[in-house]
Amino acid sequence: MGEHAARQTGADAPAAHAQITASVYTSHVPAIGAAIDHGKTEEAYWKPLFAGYEPSKQWMRENRPDVVFLVYNDHATSFDLGVIPTFAIGTAAEFEPGDEGYGPRPVPKVIGHPDLASHIAQSVIQQDFDLTIVNELKVDHGLSVPMNLMFGSPEAWPVKVIPFHVNVVQYPVPSGARCFALGQAIRRAIESYDEPLKVQIWGTGGMSHQLQGPRAGLINKEWDNKFLDRLIAEPAELAKVPHIEYVREAGSEGIELVMWLIARGAMADVAGGPAPKLKHRFFHVPASNTAVGHLILEN
DSSP: OOHHHHHHHHSSOOTTTTTEEEEEEEOOOHHHHHHHHTOTTSTTTHHHHTTTTHHHHHHHHHSSOSEEEEEHHHHOSOOOOOOOOOOOEESSSSEEEEEESSSSSSOOEOOOHHHHHHHHHHHHHTTOOOEEEEEEOOOOHHHHHHHHHHOSSOSSSSSSSEEEOOSSSSOOOOHHHHHHHHHHHHHHTTTTTSSSOOEEEEEEESSSOSSSSSTTTOOOOHHHHHHHHHHOOOOOHTTOOOHHHHHHHHGGGGGGHHHHHHHHSGGGGGGTTTOOEEEEEEEEOOOOOOOOOEEHHHH
């Protein structure tokens, strides 16, 4: 009885409930998708990047979850200046690839998990985070590129996916601290779901890059790798970094890294559990004017 009560309140969720087994972090550069779609992954420019994800694919084969809760940002595919939700959760049964100007990517449609997504929405909103619930959503490269990097190019995705959009395109954008706290709320929501599902939470986007203006092409390898160090070892302190530092050090699009803090906030150690196990770390520059970072942390 005492052990059961301890598990209820401690870092380990009860076995009868859903559990977050790992968090995955990766950039979602659109040119990576184009390289996959046009058969260029073995070209000299791209081969080192894709080689860095081979251990990840093997790890995924051995640690496949039931559901991926995938934090990404829409790139004006489903949300334009007409509607800009700060946080939006996809609660539909399926999500088609969106047309980003050159036709939808030739990737499988995403199969959702409406029951878990609705439960998360209910729980997180009751924890005072204002989520936008989206029942019609087309997903773009922000979601599909990470799926390719971790699963390859199957006929159908082997897991269900809950898309979770964060606005990091149009200011004002949420703070790192808000994202980190949201990750903690998401973890509580998932671990209160009454079905023994294995769930992974992914944070995508980044790392340093700037796509316009006098600093277009900016990449800051030193800052990026320090970010990875701190994400692993001191995420609560990292979450305090203000927007202006991301923009100054990592470029205007480097702000996407706040999405990684949602995934990191959902890990067991943040709630007093053991430190996560680092299973893979990879960093590569450049990939089409962008620094690519990648981590796998197991709970």
